[in-house]
Amino acid sequence: MSDHQAPGAPAGPQGLDDAAVARRVADAAGRALLAVRAEHAGASDLKARGDRGAQEVIAAELAALRPQDAVLSEEAVDDPARLDAERVWIVDPLDGTREFGEGDRHDWAVHVALWERGDLVAGAVALPALGRTLVTSDVGAPWREAPLEGRRPRLAVSRSRATDVVTGLARALGLDLVPLGSAGYKTSAVVLGEVDAYVHTGGQYEWDSAAPVAVARAAGLFTSRVDGSPLTYNRRDPLLPDLVVCRPELSDAILDHLSQTTTERETA
Structure with missing residues (x-):
């Protein structure tokens, strides 16, 4: 980028x-x-x-x-x-x-x-x-100064409406939930190493994630939709309802669990 x-x-x-x-x-x-x-x-x-x-x-x-x-x-x-x-x-x-x-x-x-x-x-x-x-031009990668060794990873969640998908993810992967406010702050917390991942499934629009995602990518973090597909912007319908921002080493486990959860819901 x-x-x-x-x-x-x-x-x-x-x-x-x-x-x-x-x-x-x-x-x-x-x-x-x-x-x-x-x-x-x-x-x-x-x-x-x-x-x-x-x-x-x-x-x-x-x-x-x-x-x-x-x-x-x-x-x-x-x-x-x-x-x-x-x-x-x-x-x-x-x-x-x-x-x-x-x-x-x-x-x-x-x-x-x-x-x-x-x-x-x-x-x-x-x-x-x-x-x-x-x-984006000078964010660096401050999250690298908070290594995962010896501790449980931390997952940023909504203060008031964490979804069942997100809380289930935390239970399955052993993540500590950290309630925070806005989407921009949650993503910034990942960038700064205050938390290790942010997963949102409750509905958002392009303006909720565009700048945070740009900054997260510049910092070397993983970003995608919850199904692993790329986040795309400037579409006719600005609805962009879900988001994953995390340390690269957590992305496979997070996406695998989210995929399994989706499959289970579709076959239930």
Whole structure:
């Protein structure tokens, strides 16, 4: 996966490459969200204010830095022209609105990814409450500093709705469950070595996983659908309901169990 702009791609007014644009846009939205959180703490419409404010910032930044590119956002009307575009920014202005609305939680994120000619080529996941942004161009592989030897692997799961498939996976493989907030934070936790895998089967859209997957791939992690097929983006229907992100050495065991579970359900 390339972390740099494609040959001939517009450099933008500041001459930034695509990964730098992703970082700048995600950070700008993150600052806006922190300001909303501080100014409107406890407001009944805090989450709506956050979604709206972050979307406005992202739209303005991308219009200034990459005016020729298409955009697919959770918080904007889907323009079908993106299906014919060579470059599409896939964004989630606020991933984890529930956690954002709880003033003491940090496990929410901003997602900014670039899809180009069939692949994710750049991305950033901002974790504003932690003051940290993971970017494809310089993420490294911090997960390698948390070896598996001598401990049980850890599996990130939803705080409130871990599916039977995921809890069954944990039992079968001896994984410790770690409840966390947003999809972006769960994937970031794998990248950072705080957990070792994240498996989701409860329904998502492209903007939920595009930037996290771009960053995870850049960090050398395994990513796929739960059936092992590739994650593909900028499709007509943005529904992308399942996801596996894990250390490469866990991928075979995870996919084998998920395949067995699927077969058992189909023959039951």
